[in-house]
Structures are given as structure tokens and as C-alpha cells.
Amino acid sequence: MSITDSGFDFLSLFDDGPQPQLDISQDIALRVRNLQVKFRRQHVLKGVNFDVKRGEVLGFVGASGAGKSVLLRTMIGLIQPTSGTIEVFGQEFSKAKELREQLIERHWGILFQHGALFSALTVRQNVQFPMREYLDLSPRLLDEVAAAKLKMVGLPPEALNKMPSELSGGMIKRVALARALALDPAIVFLDEPTSGLDPISAGEFDNLIRTLQRTLGLTVFMVTHDLDSLHSVCDRIAVLADGKVIAAGPMSTMLASDHPWLKAYFRGKRGRVGSTM
Amino acid sequence: MSSEALLAASVSGDRLDLLAAGEWTADRANDLERLVMAAALPPQSPIKLVRVNMAGVAKLDTYGAWLLERLLRGSRESGAATDVINLHDQFRTLVETVHQTTELPDPERLRRKSVTDWLAAVGENIAEVGQSAALFAQMLGAVTFAFLRVLWRPRTFRFTSLVNQIDLVGWRAVPIILLITFLIGAILAQQGIFHFRRFGADVFVVDMVGILVLREIGVLIVCVMVAGRSGSAYTAEIGSMKMREEIDALQTMGFDPISVLVLPRILALVIAVPMLTFLGEMSALYGAGLVASLYGGIQPEVFLQRLREVISLDHFMVGMIKAPFMALTIGIVACVRGLETKGSAESLGAQTTAAVVQSIFLVIVLDGVFAVFFAAIDK
Numbered sequence: 001m002s003i004t005d006s007g008f009d010f011l012s013l014f015d016d017g018p019q020p021q022l023d024i025s026q027d028i029a030l031r032v033r034n035l036q037v038k039f040r041r042q043h044v045l046k047g048v049n050f051d052v053k054r055g056e057v058l059g060f061v062g063a064s065g066a067g068k069s070v071l072l073r074t075m076i077g078l079i080q081p082t083s084g085t086i087e088v089f090g091q092e093f094s095k096a097k098e099l100r101e102q103l104i105e106r107h108w109g110i111l112f113q114h115g116a117l118f119s120a121l122t123v124r125q126n127v128q129f130p131m132r133e134y135l136d137l138s139p140r141l142l143d144e145v146a147a148a149k150l151k152m153v154g155l156p157p158e159a160l161n162k163m164p165s166e167l168s169g170g171m172i173k174r175v176a177l178a179r180a181l182a183l184d185p186a187i188v189f190l191d192e193p194t195s196g197l198d199p200i201s202a203g204e205f206d207n208l209i210r211t212l213q214r215t216l217g218l219t220v221f222m223v224t225h226d227l228d229s230l231h232s233v234c235d236r237i238a239v240l241a242d243g244k245v246i247a248a249g250p251m252s253t254m255l256a257s258d259h260p261w262l263k264a265y266f267r268g269k270r271g272r273v274g275s276t277m
Numbered sequence: 278m279s280s281e282a283l284l285a286a287s288v289s290g291d292r293l294d295l296l297a298a299g300e301w302t303a304d305r306a307n308d309l310e311r312l313v314m315a316a317a318l319p320p321q322s323p324i325k326l327v328r329v330n331m332a333g334v335a336k337l338d339t340y341g342a343w344l345l346e347r348l349l350r351g352s353r354e355s356g357a358a359t360d361v362i363n364l365h366d367q368f369r370t371l372v373e374t375v376h377q378t379t380e381l382p383d384p385e386r387l388r389r390k391s392v393t394d395w396l397a398a399v400g401e402n403i404a405e406v407g408q409s410a411a412l413f414a415q416m417l418g419a420v421t422f423a424f425l426r427v428l429w430r431p432r433t434f435r436f437t438s439l440v441n442q443i444d445l446v447g448w449r450a451v452p453i454i455l456l457i458t459f460l461i462g463a464i465l466a467q468q469g470i471f472h473f474r475r476f477g478a479d480v481f482v483v484d485m486v487g488i489l490v491l492r493e494i495g496v497l498i499v500c501v502m503v504a505g506r507s508g509s510a511y512t513a514e515i516g517s518m519k520m521r522e523e524i525d526a527l528q529t530m531g532f533d534p535i536s537v538l539v540l541p542r543i544l545a546l547v548i549a550v551p552m553l554t555f556l557g558e559m560s561a562l563y564g565a566g567l568v569a570s571l572y573g574g575i576q577p578e579v580f581l582q583r584l585r586e587v588i589s590l591d592h593f594m595v596g597m598i599k600a601p602f603m604a605l606t607i608g609i610v611a612c613v614r615g616l617e618t619k620g621s622a623e624s625l626g627a628q629t630t631a632a633v634v635q636s637i638f639l640v641i642v643l644d645g646v647f648a649v650f651f652a653a654i655d656k
Contacts, residue, residue, distance in 0.1 A: 119621035136307050141340075144378075148343050151378040165620030184303055184338035215370045216339070 026089050029054045029187055029219040030075070035084035037070055044070045046243030047084070054186075057213055057220040059234035061265065066240050068223045072191055075221070076110055088187065106134055109180030113191040115172040117164040123150075123175050124160040130182045149178040152215075154208060170201045174208075181212065188213075190222040194229050202226060206233045227266070239265075281305065282341070283333070284312040291325040293318070293357070295348075298333030301341025309341065313348045318355040327352040332363035342368070342375040409613075409635065416535075416613045417605075420543055423536040438541040446507040447549030453506070454553050455560045458498055462490060462561030463568045470573035479573055483583040486565040491592045495558035497644060500603045503550055504636040508611035511542055512632040515615025516625045524616070534616075543608035550604035551597055558596065591656050599647050603640045610636040 030052040037045040044067040052058045062068045073079045075086055085092050088108070117126050127146045131137060137145075147157050153174040164172060173193065180188055193209065194202035206229050213220055213233075224230065230237055231251060238248040241261055247254065254266045282305040283298040295316055301309060318324055329345065331337075337345075349359045364372065427434045469482035515538060518524050524534050562584070569575040614632035618625050 120623040131303075135303050138307070138310060141306060141310050141344075144347065145340055145343055148339060148375050148378045152339075152374060163621065165624075181339075184340065215374050217367070 025054075027054055028052070028087075029089060030221060031085075031087040031090075032075070033085045033087075035071070035074065035086065036082045037067075037074055037079060038082045044243060045074070045081075048240070048243070048245055050238050050245050050248060052187075052219055052221055054219050055213075055217055056235040057209075057222060057233055059230045059237045060221070060223045060240060061225065061230065061237060062240035063261070067243055068240055069191070071240065072189060072221075072223050076108070076189055106183060107185050108187040108189065109183065109185040110189045111173070111176050111180045111191060111193055113195060115164070115176035117172060117176055117179070119164050121164075122160065123155075123162050123164070123167070126164070126175060127160075127178050127182055130179065134183060146178075146182075149181055150175075152181070152212060153178045154204070169196050170198075170205070173197065173205065177208070177212075181216070184216060185218070187219045187221065190220060190224070192224055192226075193222060194224065194226045199228075203228065203232075209233055282309040282312065284309075284316055286316055288324070291323055293324045293327045293352075295327065295329045296333065297329060297331050297345075300336040301334050301344065302336050302338045303340045306340040306344065309344050313344045316348060317351045318357060320355065322355060322357070324352075324355075324357050326358045326360060328360045328362060330362050331365070331368070334365070334368070337365075337368040337371060339371065339375065342371045343378075345372060346375050346378075412613045412617070413609055416539070416609045419535045420540055420609065423533065423540045424544075427536065427540065433536070435537060435541050438537075439545055442542050442545030443549050445510075446503065446545055447552060450503065450506060450549070450553060451556060454499055454502055454557050457502060458495060458557035458561040459564040461494060461498055462486065462564030465489060465494070465561075466565035466568040467572055470569065470575075474573075479575060480579070480583055482565075482569060482573065482575070483580055484587045487562070487584050487588045488592055490558055490561045490565070491588065491596045493596070493644065495561055496554045496596045496599050496603065497640070498561075499550060499554045499557045499600070500607065500640045501637055503546065503553065503604070504607045504611075504633055504640065507546065508607045508636045509629050509633050511608065511611035512615040512618075512629045513625065515539075515612060516618030516628055519616060519618045520620060520625065539608075539612045542612065543605060546604040546608040547601045550607075551600040554597060554600040558593075595647075595651055595656055599644065602647075603643055606639045606643055607636040610639060 028051050030050075032048055032050050035045055035048040036043075048071060050058075060068055060071070070079060074081050117123075118129065121129065124143070124146055127149055128142050131142055131145065146160065150157060150159060155171065155174050155178070159167070159171065159175070164175070167175065173196075177193075180190075190209070194205050197205060206226075209220065209222075210233050212218060220233075222229070222234065224234075234251070236248060236250055237254055239246050239254070239262060247257055247259060247262060251266075254262055257263070257266075281299045282301050283296075285296040285298075287294045287296070293316075299305070318327070327349070329348065331345075334341070345361070349361070352359050361372070465486050466482055469485050470479055473479055473481055473485075515524070518538070524538070527534050527537060566577055566580045569580050570577050611632045614628040614635070618628045
């Protein structure tokens with residue numbers, strides 16, 4: 001995504017007017033209303049409604065194939081919704097493409113499931129990529145901030161000069177998180193952040209997300225299947241089933257619910273293991 | 278409150294008071310860096326304490342926090358104590374987090390090339406050539422071994438895969454091969470007629486085109502086309518399979534990637550390239566005959582008559598016998614390069630380029646070796 005978007009920067013060279021500002025102090029960071037996505041035959045999202053408050057961690061769960069990935073990809077602008085609105089800090093962006101490029105993408109970071117690091121660039125270049133694009137900084141500051149970001153996600157500075165192909169799965173996730181945080185975004189989208197990590201690394205990653213969320217005051221929208229993550233990181237949980245949000249609330253609400261799917265998910269065998277921790 | 282980042286300095290005795298204000302954020306980082314650099318203490322300054330008052334800072338992100346950290350570190354290195362006052366509570370954790378960044382990376386420098394670098398590059402390239410040759414020999418051995426095993430147990434051979442590959446690299450290449458060789462034949466004839474006419478030797482064009490096309494040009498053009506069209510595809514296919522661990526998967530299931538992936542592809546080339554060569558040669562002769570009659574006034578009967586007189590079966594066989602060897606070379610180079618692919622997209626691109634360049638180069642070298650051989654046996 002960033003590769004194609006980098007090409008758009010030259011457009012902004014031509015407007016000298018003051019750039020519009022995104023007011024990131026509002027209480028509602030993300031507001032999704034009646035979001036529908038239809039593909040040729042499939043009606044994947046049938047009117048999704050939810051809010052994400054500023055500074056909270058919202059975990060999104062749902063059965064495989066329920067449309068979580070479609071929802072995430074729609075929210076970050078990779079899929080055009082059939083109808084409905086997505087507001088980011090009060091700005092509805094699904095239609096105004098320029099707005100999205102200038103404003104919103106500067107204020108969010110995305111962690112893709114498999115990292116999506118640029119394989120031709122070193123870790124340093126990957127983390128600095130958005131900085132070079134959006135900010136006019138000295139090389140020294142670029143390097144220092146990149147090192148600070150890596151330190152934040154728990155990687156040593158030696159990793160800076162490695163290529164993505166030389167990293168382990170957990171390190172790739174950390175570098176991808178560092179890249180997502182490169183511009184100090186207000187909102188971070190995480191797509192299955194702990195998938196493919198061993199329980200210890202997954203636990204560390206959960207703590208990392210929680211720490212960074214507190215330190216940087218992030219709003220986090222997280223798609224996950226990891227019950228431990230839902231317990232330890234998420235303030236609220238939303239459940240997507242049959243193209244709609246069928247429940248939303250803190251973990252206690254989920255555990256108290258009588259909905260059969262929620263029961264199976266949160267109070268099943270694996271769920272109990274998670275809740276005892 | 279101004280949104281710009283500000284840093285005002287005032288000295289009282291041996292204390293430097295810095296009053297910070299505004300937004301210490303990424304967008305202001307450039308100006309802020311300049312302010313921080315300006316506030317740095319000169320060496321042997323009499324300042325004993327640097328006190329930064331952060332009361333006026335409305336926004337602070339990692340960039341601002343880092344620049345504050347840099348300011349404090351710089352001051353400490355100059356021998357002054359540091360003190361941060363009135364920092365908003367919400368920024369405290371961030372400043373502390375950034376403070377933990379202890380080791381800084383060496384800046385990424387573009388090293389200037391020296392003579393030793395140049396020599397090292399030459400050495401590396403030579404070693405790489407040797408390594409390529411070793412890989413080529415290794416693959417040739419592995420393919421031969423797989424082939425012998427297939428002869429021993431014909432049922433293990435992937436016949437469907439072979440047919441599919443022959444369709445891809447042979448049948449579907451026919452139109453482009455016919456077109457290219459037709460044009461080459463026509464151009465050769467036109468050039469020949471144009472220059473031979475001055476000596477009144479028009480009809481010798483038939484000798485030239487016939488021998489050139491059947492012995493050299495036909496097979497070379499076809500091989501260059503096949504290397505570009507199918508060799509690159511082999512490398513890209515096998516390379517991306519390697520990248521996604523499909524080849525490892527095959528191996529762990531007890532399949533030999535050489536007999537499953539490489540052998541059918543190479544055999545398909547060895548079968549298809551002679552066929553394409555024959556078609557290409559005929560097409561080139563047709564093109565030459567057409568130009569000879571339309572442009573040079575050499576009637577088709579005369580052209581054919583002359584062709585029969587000067588062309589022996591030897592000329593034809595010399596061309597055809599080279600085709601399977603060249604096909605083998607192209608196939609092996611393409612498969613070696615594919616299996617050498619590493620994890621990155623860049624590596625796949627580099628290997629594909631290397632496959633095409635190396636196979637065309639080796640085809641031409643092989644052609645030269647054959648020329649020497651045929652000259653030695655008087656054919």
C-alpha cells in the first residue's frame with residue numbers, strides 16, 4: 001500500500017495552501033455506520049456499526065470467513081465499501097480520496113498479518129520509509145528515531161542493517177510494528193498481531209502493544225483470534241458474525257452472554273484455559 | 278499558545294534555563310532539531326546545570342521526546358547536570374521510554390570505492406563464475422541421475438507434467454518463433470541481394486541464406502527466444518516456489534524436486550527446441566525465398582533449384598544436432614537459477630535476469646564449440 005501511495009506525494013507539491021488538520025483530540029476515533037461490502041455474489045458485510053473511542057483497544061473477533069479481514073481492509077481503504085460510512089476522527093474518508101492521502105494515512109499505522117516488510121529494503125529503510133515520505137528530517141534524526149522505535153518494540157540496534165529475509169517471524173512482527181509506529185500515529189490497526197508466534201513471544205507482544213498503547217496514547221483496532229490477547233490487551237471486544245456486529249463490550253459481557261457462538265468461543269475448552277491465566 | 282516548537286534560553290550564573298513551548302511533534306521536528314542544536318553547550322562552557330522547563334509543551338511525540346533526550350545527553354557530555362521540570366504527566370512515560378535507547382546505530386555511510394574494493398569485486402565475480410559452473414555441473418548430474426532412474430522405473434515419470442510443459446514452451450511458442458525467423462530470413466536475403474548485386478552475384482544469396490540459416494542462425498534465434506521466453510519463466514516459477522517453501526514441502530513429502538519439477542521441464546525443452554528449430558528454419562527460408570522473388574527477381578523455382586545444389590543434408594543436420602544440447606543448457610541454467618533464489622523479491626528478479634543472460638551466453642559459447650568440432654571433422 002505504501003509503495004503505491006508514495007507516488008502521490010508529488011501531487012501535494014502543487015498545493016501551497018495550508019494543509020487541513022485532523023483533530024485527533026476527539027473522543028470517538030473511529031465511527032463505522034451501516035458499512036456494507038458486496039462482492040459479485042457474496043454479501044460479506046451487511047451493515048456493520050461500531051465506534052472505537054480514543055485511547056482504547058478494541059479487539060475484533062469472529063469465525064474464520066466471517067469477514068474480519070474484509071472489514072479491516074475496508075477500514076484502511078484497500079476495499080471500497082458498497083455503502084456506509086467510515087469516519088476517522090470525525091472525517092468521513094471513504095469518498096474523499098485526497099483527504100485520506102494527505103491526512104488520515106499520516107495519522108494511522110497498520111501492522112499486516114505477515115509483516116509486509118519491503119523485502120528489498122533493510123530494516124532501517126523499512127522503518128524510515130514513511131518518515132522520509134511525510135517528514136523532512138535530517139539523516140541523523142532519522143537514524144536516531146529509527147533506533148528509538150526499534151528499542152520501543154524490543155529490538156537491538158544491530159537489527160537495523162539486516163534484511164527482512166534474515167529475520168525470524170517474531171522479529172518481522174516487531175519491525176512491522178516499528179514501521180507502523182514510525183510516524184507516531186493516533187490509530188493503529190493490527191491484523192492478527194500474535195498469529196504465528198509462540199505463546200511466550202505472543203505474551204511479550206501483547207505486553208508490548210499494551211505498553212506502547214499507554215506510552216503513545218494509541219487507539220488500537222485489533223483483529224485477533226488469540227484469547228490471551230483479548231484478555232490481556234483489549235478494553236472492549238466486538239464480535240462479527242453473519243456480516244454484522246452481534247455483540248460488543250468488555251470481556252465480562254462476552255463471558256456472560258448466552259449467544260451460542262459466543263459461549264462456544266469464550267467458554268469453550270480453549271476459552272477456559274485462557275480465562276484462568 | 279503557539280503551535281510552533283519553541284526553546285528559549287536564558288543564563289543565570291552557571292545555570293542555563295531552557296523554556297520549551299509549543300508542539301514538540303514529528304511535523305515540527307526539523308525546526309526543533311535546529312533549536313536543540315543551537316542550545317547545545319559549547320565545549321568547556323561554565324554552565325554547570327541545564328534546566329529544561331517543559332511547562333509550555335502542549336504536544337509531545339517520539340520525535341520531540343527524542344530531541345529532548347538528545348539535548349539532555351549532549352549537556353551531560355559537556356559536563357553539566359540536567360534537570361527537567363514541569364513535564365506533563367501524560368508525557369512522562371514516553372520520555373522515560375525514549376531514555377532507554379542507549380546504543381545508537383552508526384550512520385549509514387556510502388563508502389567511497391577504493392582500488393581494493395574494485396579488486397574484491399573482481400575476485401567475487403570470478404568466484405561466482407566458478408560457483409555457477411559447479412552448480413551447473415551439479416544440476417546436470419542430478420538431472421542425468423533422475424533421468425536414469427526414470428528409465429529404470431518409467432512409471433515414476435511425470436508424463437502429464439511433461440506434456441503440459443511441451444505445450445507451454447513448444448506449441449505456444451510456435452507463432453512468435455515463426456514470425457521472428459521469417460523476418461530474419463527476409464532481412465538476410467534483402468541484405469545479401471543488395472550487396473551481391475554489385476558483383477552480379479545475386480544467386481549466391483541462396484547459398485548464403487541457406488547455409489547461414491540451416492547451420493547457425495535458425496537454431497541460435499530459436500534458442501535466444503526460448504531462453505527469454507521459457508527459461509525466464511522456469512526461473513520465476515521455481516524461484517517463487519522456493520520462496521514460498523513449496524520445494525521444501527515437496528522434499529519433506531518424499532518427492533525429489535529434481536524429478537518432479539526440473540526433469541519434466543528440461544525434457545520438454547529438449548523435445549520442443551529441435552521442433553521449433555526445424556519450424557524456424559523453414560520459416561526463415563520461406564521469408565528469404567519470398568524476398569528473393571519479390572525484391573531480387575529470383576524466381577522461386579530458381580531459388581529452390583539453387584538451394585538443392587548447395588545445401589547438403591550435412592548442413593541441416595549440423596543445425597539440428599545442436600538444438601537439444603542448447604535446450605539442455607537453457608533448461609539447466611534456468612532451473613539452477615530458480616533454485617538459487619533467496620527470500621526477497623529482489624533476489625527473484627536478479628536470478629531471472631541471470632538465467633536469461635547466462636543461458637544466452639552459454640548457448641553462444643556452445644555454438645562456437647560446435648563450430649570448432651564440425652570444422653575438425655570436415656562437416
